[in-house]
Amino acid sequence: LNLIDENKIDGKFIKNLDHGCGIPDKALFRKELPLMLEKLQGRKSFMQENSISYPCGNKVFTFKDVGDKFELEIKD
Template sequence: KELNFKVEFFAISQVDNKFIKNLNHGMGLSTKLFFKKHLLQILKEPLQDKICKKEVSYKCDELVYTFKEENHQIILNITN
């Protein structure tokens, strides 16, 4: 609550072994099943206070490749 996250906690005994298979990183969760079950709920969340940029960055070795859209053009910026 202090960090403004919406979270529910469950006991280990509540793991259903169908949707969530284990408690390791990733929980053995099927990404396809996750989105099938929760995508509509995620999309209905209000976008207030969320910043959305039209850019993506990829790090490769010592360089960072940043692609962004400006004036209907894709701009590439390479930094190290």
């Protein structure tokens, strides 16, 4: 954990030290999405209608869009 003083925040990416650090979603995705996609490259994901599954280790995580919520199913 790297603790910083609030006066050291540049305001460009991290805006404040509140929960979420005031980071805009767009900026977060612009910064982190390419790294996440690179890590997932070559992995198998199984897309079905209204759900997507990701194998990880010896488990499969399936996210389902059910009505107005998402459900997570974890299979060994």
